[in-house]
Amino acid sequence: MDVTIDKIGEYEGQSVRIKGWLYNKRSSGKIFFLQIRDGSGIIQAVGVKSQLSPECFEKMQKVVQESSVIVSGRVKKDERSPGGYELSVENFDIIHLSEPYPISPKEHGVDFLMEHRHLWLRSSRQHAIMKIRNTVIRACEDFLRQEGFLRMDTPILTPAACEGTTTLFETDYFDKKAYLSQSGQLYNEANCMAFGKVYSFGPTFRAEKSKTRRHLMEFWMLEPEIAFATIDDLMELEENMIVYMVSRLLELNKADLKSIGRDISKLEAIKAPFPRLCYNDAIKLLRSKGNELPWGEDFGADEESILSLNFDKPVFVHRYPAKCKAFYMKPDSEDPNLSLSVDMLAPEGYGEITGGGQRIEDYEELLKRIEEHKLPKDAYEWYLDLRRYGSVPHSGFGIGIERTITWVCGIEHLRETIPYPRMLTRLYP
RNA sequence: UCCAGCGUAGCUCAAUGGCAGAGCAUCCGGCUGUUAACCGGACGGUUAUAAGUUCGAGUCUUAUCGCUGGAGCCA
CATH class of the missing domain: 3.30.930.10 (Bira Bifunctional Protein; Domain 2)
Structure with a gap:
């Protein structure tokens, strides 16, 4: 079922699908933490190697900031997650692999940001x-x-x-x-x-x-x-x-x-x-x-x-x-x-x-x-x-x-x- | 238009007039709970442009361009 992130709390325990973009990524070897945004909000998707197909896990290694993606997974309440909820990834697809994205999570100057408004x-x-x-x-x-x-x-x-x-x-x-x-x-x-x-x-x-x-x-x-x-x-x-x-x-x-x-x-x-x-x-x-x-x-x-x-x-x-x-x-x-x-x-x-x-x-x-x-x-x-x-x-x-x-x-x-x-x-x- | 400051790697910034540097991003590798993750490595430069001073200029001088902050302008 396709859902938006702002409504994710209504689907706790269910498998849902989110269409969006990769906001940020952190990894720890065999586990990936993907911050996914879809315009309505941001949610953390967690991908664990042992629970995913090799192809799926490979895509997670490859994906970069602001790539467009479709993520399927089970909604879980978790206090360790920035939004209170997270998605246990069951399937992961890259729609478009982004070129290196100019705006990083670090600070930028006014002129640069305005040029990339x-x-x-x-x-x-x-x-x-x-x-x-x-x-x-x-x-x-x-x-x-x-x-x-x-x-x-x-x-x-x-x-x-x-x-x-x-x-x-x-x-x-x-x-x-x-x-x-x-x-x-x-x-x-x-x-x-x-x-x-x-x-x-x-x-x-x-x-x-x-x-x-x-x-x-x-x-x-x-x-x-x-x-x-x-x-x-x-x-x-x-x-x-x-x-x-x-x-x-x-x-x-x-x-x-x-x-x-x-x-x-x-x-x-x-x-x-x-x-x-x-x-x-x-x-x-x-x-x-x-x-x-x-x-x-x-x-x-x-x-x-x-x-x-x-x-x-x-x-x-x-x-x-x-x-x-x-x-x-x-x-x-x-x-x-x-x-x-x-x-x-x-x-x-x-x-x-x-x-x-x-x-x-x-x-x-x-x-x-x-x-x-x-x-x-x-x-x-x-x-x-x-x-x-x-x-x-x-x-x-x-x-x-x-x-x-x-x-x-x-x-x-x-x-x-x-x-x-x-x-x-x-x-x- | 005026005043002030700034312009160095894709980004944010260092560098006493004396070898051009770091963090982030990107790429490669490591890590099963990260929170702007972390650790190791690699890649990355016409120091805005032009002229000048000097043995030597990112650094000093002049001009030009661009940006930022402020003023003025503003029912």
Whole structure:
């Protein structure tokens, strides 16, 4: 019977067959210990010379790391085995004898591993991170569905539009130019006027020459947008989504988190409510920590780090100065120099993972902003339409999936959180 | 783009300006409970590239390329 390793405990005492790859091999003369992985887990298969045909035993001597194999054997509980269970080999076949495998169980450098990303993904640490990525995405989508949101995907090829073109990747679109999307936000606004609560989820592209542990040229963003929602509604939604997502992780991926060395207690502390700090108070906090950022400046890596290290939960920073946020952010009625924008900073120094706010719903006000920012009005006619036909207050945010995964995994660099990271100097593999 | 560091065997790293070395991987041999197994042996080098200083350069100088870390950029 063919089984997968994650379900092996259900077959104790039975003979089963596993199709997979050789993860590692140890031998002791007339006994072989084969670590077999099949994508669902790793199990130790034990082959004893006296219990096997000579052909079978010969294959075990010959097999090398990452060869594809089919192993048949009896499932046994054994504490000496790394997974708690092991397979007493009855038959062993090599599907493909691997060439010498470049990634050994020993340590490797970052550059070498990135160059072999397609093979690196076979390692157990990468398995854990990819499974966590899966839960993060699925939990956020599940949460939004439960809240009545409709997923509506937005285009990746777009006309110039959003902001300036300096940070956009340009491509030919027959006899025109097209740009890779850097946000689904404007389309989400149209969609939420059609369906009330919507979100988009997909890759976004930024042609910024950023070379840090927190930037990718291509990253995945989940962007909810809600009609009739205020900035306060938005913060509550974000908070609930993060709490739900973390609870799902603790339920489904505790072993994965532990295997990459994550301090679980840090995640267990993620409970609502999250602190809410207005920009002015954030500046005061920074001053008290010796940071002298002038009022009106957006936070850099330093400031975000100081703020997020100050709390053991994510923290909202809201009402940033209008001039450091996008043109469509609604000004605060109590102080028009401030915008109804809000970022969520992840704790432990990880910094910004979401950004969003309440949008301008008034036609004249939006038009004024478009002109102030010297944006081409023609390109925004459809966007202005949303303020001509039944405009309502509305809010939305975007959450950067890779940054979020970096935080929940507690890892150094976001390059491990996506299967094939696109970075400033790396487009291969 | 700027600042700093690094570039030596397939990988991870040593080598005072004076013979180019180890561990792992691979191959051969040994071992019936290994846990990154272990033990013995073999294979493995245009020291990133180019020029310079020197009796002599992996080591010092200059340039170029590449990588890493950070800054900046960044709804």
